[in-house]
Amino acid sequence: xxxxxxxxxxxxxxxxxxxxxxxxxxxxxxxxxxxxxxxxxxxxxxxxxxxxxxxxxxxxxxxxxxxxxxxxxxxxxxxxxxxxxxxxxxxxxxxxxxxxxxxxxxxxxxxxxxxxxxxxxxxxxxxxxxxxxxxxxxxxxxxxxxxxxxxxxxxxxxxxxxxxxxxxxxxxxxxxxxxxxxxxxxxxxxxxxxxxxxxxxxxxxxxxxxxxxxxxxxxxxxxxxxxxxxxxxxxxxxxxxxxxxxxxxxxxxxxxxxxxxxxxxxxxxxxxxxxxxxxxxxxxxxxxxxxxxxxxxxxxxxxxxxxxxxxxxxxxxxxxxxxxxxxxxxxxxxxxxxxxxxxxxxxxxxxxxxxxxxxxxxxxxxxxxxxxxxxxxxxxxxxxxxxxxxxxxxxxxxxxxxxxxxxxxxxxxxxxxxxxxxxxxx
Amino acid sequence: xxxxxxxxxxxxxxxxxxxxxxxxxxxxxxxxxxxxxxxxxxxxxxxxxxxxxxxxxxxxxxxxxxxxxxxxxxxxxxxxxxxxxxxxxxxxxxxxxxxxxxxxxxxxxxxxxxxxxxxxxxxxxxxxxxxxxxxxxxxxxxxxxxxxxxxxxxxxxxxxxxxxxxxxxxxxxxxxxxxxxxxxxxxxxxxxxxxxxxxxxxxxxxxxxxxxxxxxxxxxxxxxxxxxxxxxxxxxxxxxxxxxxxxxxxxxxxxxxxxxxxxxxxxxxxxxxxxxxxxxxxxxxxxxxxxxxxxxxxx
Numbered sequence: 001x002x003x004x005x006x007x008x009x010x011x012x013x014x015x016x017x018x019x020x021x022x023x024x025x026x027x028x029x030x031x032x033x034x035x036x037x038x039x040x041x042x043x044x045x046x047x048x049x050x051x052x053x054x055x056x057x058x059x060x061x062x063x064x065x066x067x068x069x070x071x072x073x074x075x076x077x078x079x080x081x082x083x084x085x086x087x088x089x090x091x092x093x094x095x096x097x098x099x100x101x102x103x104x105x106x107x108x109x110x111x112x113x114x115x116x117x118x119x120x121x122x123x124x125x126x127x128x129x130x131x132x133x134x135x136x137x138x139x140x141x142x143x144x145x146x147x148x149x150x151x152x153x154x155x156x157x158x159x160x161x162x163x164x165x166x167x168x169x170x171x172x173x174x175x176x177x178x179x180x181x182x183x184x185x186x187x188x189x190x191x192x193x194x195x196x197x198x199x200x201x202x203x204x205x206x207x208x209x210x211x212x213x214x215x216x217x218x219x220x221x222x223x224x225x226x227x228x229x230x231x232x233x234x235x236x237x238x239x240x241x242x243x244x245x246x247x248x249x250x251x252x253x254x255x256x257x258x259x260x261x262x263x264x265x266x267x268x269x270x271x272x273x274x275x276x277x278x279x280x281x282x283x284x285x286x287x288x289x290x291x292x293x294x295x296x297x298x299x300x301x302x303x304x305x306x307x308x309x310x311x312x313x314x315x316x317x318x319x320x321x322x323x324x325x326x327x328x329x330x331x332x333x334x335x336x337x338x339x340x341x342x343x344x345x346x347x348x349x350x351x352x353x354x355x356x357x358x359x360x361x362x363x364x365x366x367x368x369x370x371x372x373x374x375x376x377x378x379x380x381x382x383x384x385x386x387x388x389x390x391x392x393x394x395x396x397x398x399x400x401x402x403x404x405x406x407x408x409x410x411x412x413x414x415x416x417x418x419x420x421x422x423x424x425x426x
Numbered sequence: 427x428x429x430x431x432x433x434x435x436x437x438x439x440x441x442x443x444x445x446x447x448x449x450x451x452x453x454x455x456x457x458x459x460x461x462x463x464x465x466x467x468x469x470x471x472x473x474x475x476x477x478x479x480x481x482x483x484x485x486x487x488x489x490x491x492x493x494x495x496x497x498x499x500x501x502x503x504x505x506x507x508x509x510x511x512x513x514x515x516x517x518x519x520x521x522x523x524x525x526x527x528x529x530x531x532x533x534x535x536x537x538x539x540x541x542x543x544x545x546x547x548x549x550x551x552x553x554x555x556x557x558x559x560x561x562x563x564x565x566x567x568x569x570x571x572x573x574x575x576x577x578x579x580x581x582x583x584x585x586x587x588x589x590x591x592x593x594x595x596x597x598x599x600x601x602x603x604x605x606x607x608x609x610x611x612x613x614x615x616x617x618x619x620x621x622x623x624x625x626x627x628x629x630x631x632x633x634x635x636x637x638x639x640x641x642x643x644x645x646x647x648x649x650x651x652x653x654x655x656x657x658x659x660x661x662x663x664x665x666x667x668x669x670x671x672x673x674x675x676x677x678x679x680x681x682x683x684x685x686x687x688x689x690x691x692x693x694x695x696x697x698x699x700x701x702x703x704x705x706x707x708x709x710x711x712x713x714x715x716x717x718x719x720x721x722x723x724x725x
Contacts, residue, residue, distance in 0.1 A: 082689045085476060197584055200672060252562040254584035254673070390691045397674040404586070404673070 043070045043325050046087060046094035048080035049346075053281075057345030058098075064341070065332045068325045081389070088113040093317040095326040096333075101137045101146050101311040102381040103225075103388065108315070109140035115316035115323060117330060118144045126334040130353055133379050137311060147330045148313035149339050150350040152277040153369040154205060154382075155293035162268045170294045174213075174241070177297040181248040184271040190250035193270035195261030196403065200396035202258045204383035205274045206245065207399055208308055210238045213299040217306035217378035224387040226424035230398070231413040239402065239409050241299065246406045254403065258282075276310065277349035277369055291365065295372055304377035310385055311353070394419040464705075470698035481695065488699035498700070501671075501678040504590055505707075508661060508679060511591070513654040515598045520605025520650075525635070527606070528613045538610070542603035549600070553667025556596035557583065560668075583669050586676035593668050593677055597661065605650055612646030613639070648719060655711050659704065680704050 045062060049055050055074050062072045073094065075083070087093055088108060099105060108114050121127045121135060121144045130148070138146035163170070166187050171177040181191035196203045211220045215234045222228055223235070250270050253261050262282045264270035273279065274296065283291055295307070314333055316326040332338055339352040349366050351373070352359065359370060373379065384392035398416035402409060471488055475481035492498050523541060527534050544552065559565045560582040567579045582592040616639055624638050662681040665671060671678035671686065680700060688697030 082692070085692060089479065197672075198670060252581065255560070255562050255581045393686075393690075396672075400672070401674045 041068060041322060041325065043068050043096065043322060043329055044094040045070055045072050045329065046080070046097045047072060047074045048077045048098050050074055050076045050080075054342075054346040054348065057342050060345055061333070061338050061342050064338070065329060067328055067332070068322070070329060084108075088317055088319075091319070092321065093319050095320040095322060096314050096316050096329050098312070098314055100381070100385050101134075101148050101313060102385045104385055105138070105146045105315055106140040107388070109143075109145040113318050114140075114145040115318050115320060115326060116143045116145065117147060117316060117327060120144070120147065120327060120331055120334070126331045126354075129355055131355070134311070134353055137379070137381075138313075146313055146315050147334050148311045148353045149334055150313070150343060150348075150352055151309045151311040152348070152350045153373055154209070154274065154276050154296075154308040155369070155372065156272050156274050156296060157265070157279050157291060157293040158272045159265065159268065159287065159290050160292050161290050162271065165268070166271070171297050172295075174297050174299045178244060181245070181271075185248060189268065190252075190264065190270040191248040191272060192245065193250050193261045193265045193273040194253040195256035195258040196253055196400055197255045197260070198257040199259075200400045201384065201392055202261075202275070203399035203403060204392065204395050205308075206242055207238065207395065208380065208383055209274065209296040210241045210299070211235070212306040212308075212378075212380065213296065213303060214238050214241065216303045217380055220306075220380060221386060224383065224391065226420070230417040230420055231410070235413060236409070239413065242402070243406045243409065246403060249403065254400070276308075277366075280349045280365065281347065288363075288365075293365070293368070305375065306378040306380060307373055307376040308382055309351075309373050309379045310382045312350075313353070388423070390423045391420060394423060467698045467701055470695050471702045473695045473698075475694045476692045484695065488696050491696065492699055492703070497675045497678060497683060498680075500675055501680050501683045502703075504676075504678060505659075505680050507590065508594065509655070509658040511594050512597055512601065512658045512661070515594075516601040516605050517650060517654060519598065519602040521609050523602065523606040524609035524613055528610060538606070542607055544600040545603045547600065549597070549663040550667045552596055552600045553593075553664045556592075556599075557668050560592055584673055586673050589669050589673060589677040593665055596668065597664050600664075601654075601657065605654070608646055608650055608653070609643070612643045615645075616642040644722075651715065652712075655715070656708075659708050659711070680707075 047055070047058055049058050058074075059072060062070055084097070084099070085108075087097065105114065119125060121130070121138075127135070127138075127144070127147060134148050135144065138144050138148055166184055166189070168180045168183050169176075171180045184191040194202055194206075208220065211223065214237055215223075219228065219234060223230070228234065250261070250264060252264075258275060259282050261270075261273065262279060265273045266283050266287055280288055280291060298305075314330055316323070316330060320326045334354065336352070336354045336356040339354050340357045343350050343352055343357075343362075349363075349369065351366065351370055359367065362370075380386055383395055394416055397419070398412050402412050405412070470481060472483060472485060473481035474484045474488075527538050527541075547555070561567075562581055566582065570576065570578050580588055582588050620638050620642075621634055624634050629638070660681065661679060662685065665677060665679055665682050666685070669677045671682040675683075680703065684697050684700040684704065687693045687700060
C-alpha cells in the first residue's frame with residue numbers, strides 16, 4: 001500500500017504531537033475543560049453498579065426512560081470511587097450519578113458539587129411521600145441533594161434448621177445472646193462467622209451495633225464525626241461487650257472475605273453472622289428459604305432502638321448542562337415503578353424507599369426486614385458511610401488488631417484515636 | 427563484546443538537520459509522556475491535593491509527615507525485608523536449580539519447563555493461587571496436619587507475623603524459574619574444558635564452582651541483579667492480590683501504601699511524596715550498582 005510509510009510517519013508525528021501537546025498544555029492540577037460542546041439534551045448517567053445483575057437491572061430501567069436521550073456509563077466500583085471527585089469537578093460532568101446517602105453526599109454538597117433537588121421533595125414531587133428519616137438523610141445545609149431509591153438492613157443471620165438441630169431459640173437480650181453462643185460452641189460449632197480477611201470492614205458491623213445499643217445513634221454519629229474520642233469511656237464500654245464476643249467468633253474468619261465466611265454458615269459449621277441483607281445473594285439457592293435473621297440483641301433498654309440501613313440512590317451534578325433534564329431523570333428513577341423494576345431485576349434483598357411500591361410480593365425475609373426498620377427509632381448507614389472511607393481504614397486496623405489481641409484494647413483505642421484525629425484533621 | 431564496539435574509531439561527522447528533526451520526534455514523545463508526568467509527580471509531592479480544585483503548595487510538610495508516619499516506616503522496613511528476601515532467595519534458588527539441571531540427562535527438559543512454568547502466570551493469578559493454598563483448610567495446613575505437624579498450622583495470611591513472608595514465598599516461587607533460565611543460559615556459555623581440567627587437578631565440586639564456574643558467570647550476574655532489584659522495588663500486584671497490605675499494615679510495601687493513599691483516600695500529594703521516596707531508593711540502588719559495574723569493567 002502506498003499510504004503505509006506515510007501513515008507510519010503520520011503516526012509518529014501524531015505521537016510527537018501528543019507528547020508536545022501534553023508537554024505544553026498539560027497541567028496536572030488544572031481541571032478546566034473548554035471542549036465540552038456536546039449536545040446538552042443528552043443526559044449521562046454514571047453508574048457504579050458493576051455487578052452483573054444490578055447492572056442489567058439499571059440498563060433495563062434506563063431503557064424505559066424516553067423523555068430525554070440518556071447514556072448509561074457503568075464503571076467498576078473501585079474506579080468509580082476513586083474518580084468521583086474528578087467526575088464532579090470536571091467542566092462537563094455526568095448529569096446524574098449513583099452513590100450513597102449520608103456524610104459522603106453531604107461532603108460533596110459542602111463543596112458545591114451537587115444540584116439542589118429540593119423541589120422533588122415537596123408538593124407532588126416523587127420524593128414528597130418518602131419518610132422523614134430519608135429526607136433528613138438526603139439533606140445538607142437545609143437543601144435536599146440526594147434521591148434515595150433503595151436501602152437494605154443488617155441483622156444476625158442464621159439457618160432455621162440449624163437452630164432447631166442445636167435446640168436454641170432466637171435471643172432478644174444480650175445475656176440470652178451470650179447463652180446461645182455458649183450452647184452453640186458446646187456443640188463444636190463456631191457460634192459467629194465473620195470474614196475479616198480481605199474485607200476487614202465487616203468487623204465494623206459489630207462495633208457499630210454495639211455502639212448503637214450501648215450509647216445510642218446520637219453518640220455514634222457524633223463519634224464518627226470526630227466529636228468524641230475513640231479512647232473515651234463510652235467506647236471502652238462498647239469494646240468490653242465486643243470482647244465478650246471474641247471467644248465465640250470463628251478464628252478462621254480472619255483469613256476469609258465476607259463471602260467466604262458465608263460458607264461455614266451455610267454448611268452449619270458456624271451458627272450466626274452479623275451482615276447486611278446482601279447475604280441472600282451469597283448463600284446457595286436451595287438454602288435461601290432456610291435463612292432467617294434476628295435483631296442485634298438489646299443491651300440497654302433505655303437506649304432508643306437504632307438500626308443500620310445503608311441507603312443507595314442518585315445525585316445530580318451542580319454543573320449539569322441540562323439541570324431540568326437531570327431532575328426529570330431523577331424523578332423517573334425515584335418513581336415507584338422504576339424502583340420496583342430495579343429491585344426485582346437486580347435480585348437483591350433491597351427495600352424500596354417509595355412507600356407506594358407494592359412490597360407484598362417480596363419474600364418473607366424482606367417483609368421481616370421492612371418491619372425491623374419500621375420498629376426502629378433511628379437509622380444509621382454504616383461506619384464508612386457515616387464518616388469516610390479513610391476513617392474506615394483506621395477502624396479496620398484497630399478492630400482487626402483487637403480481634404487478634406483483645407487484651408491490648410486500651411493501647412489499640414489510643415492508637416485508633418491518634419490515627420482518626422489525623423484523618424479528621426486533614 | 428561491548429568493549430569491541432567501544433574501541434571502534436569514532437569519526438566526527440556533522441549530523442544533518444533532518445536527522446535532528448527525526449530525533450526530535452521520539453524526544454518529544456519521551457518528554458511529554460514520561461518526563462513531564464514524572465516531574466508533575468515531584469511537584470505534587472510538595473502540595474496537598476485531593477483531585478478537587480487546585481493543588482495547595484505545602485512545602486516539605488508531606489515529607490515531614492512521612493517521617494512520623496508509622497505505617498510508612500513499617501512499609502519501608504518491609505520493603506527492605508522484601509528486597510533482601512526476594513532477591514536473595516530467588517537468586518540462590520535459581521542458581522542452585524540451574525546447576526542441578528545444567529547437565530543433560532533424561533527428563534531434564536521436563537524439570538526445567540516445570541520450574542519455569544509459574545513464570546507464565548501473572549502475579550495476580552499467582553497471588554490468587556497461593557491464597558487458596560494458605561487458606562485455614564488449604565493445602566499447606568492439611569499437609570502439615572497429615573505429617574503430624576499440627577502445631578505449625580497457621581492462618582498464614584491473617585497472622586501479622588507470617589503474612590509478609592507468606593507472600594514472599596509465593597513471589598519467589600514464581601521468580602525462581604526465571605532466574606534459573608538466566609543462569610542456565612549463562613552456564614551454557616562457560617567453558618567445560620576448564621571445569622574438566624580442574625577436576626583432573628583434584629579440585630572438589632565446591633572449588634570448581636567457586637573458582638572456575640562462578641567467575642565466568644559475571645555477565646549473567648549483572649542481568650540477574652538488575653532484574654531482581656527492579657522487580658523487588660516495583661512489587662505491588664502480588665501483595666495486593668493476597669493481603670492488600672494487611673492484616674493491619676503488617677505486609678504493607680511502599681507501593682501498596684502509595685496506592686492506598688493516592689487512589690483510595692485521594693491524598694494525591696502525600697502519595698506523590700511516597701512515590702518520590704520509591705524513586706530515590708531505586709536511583710540509589712541503580713547508581714551504586716552502575717558505578718560498581720563500570721569500575722569493574724575498567725579494571
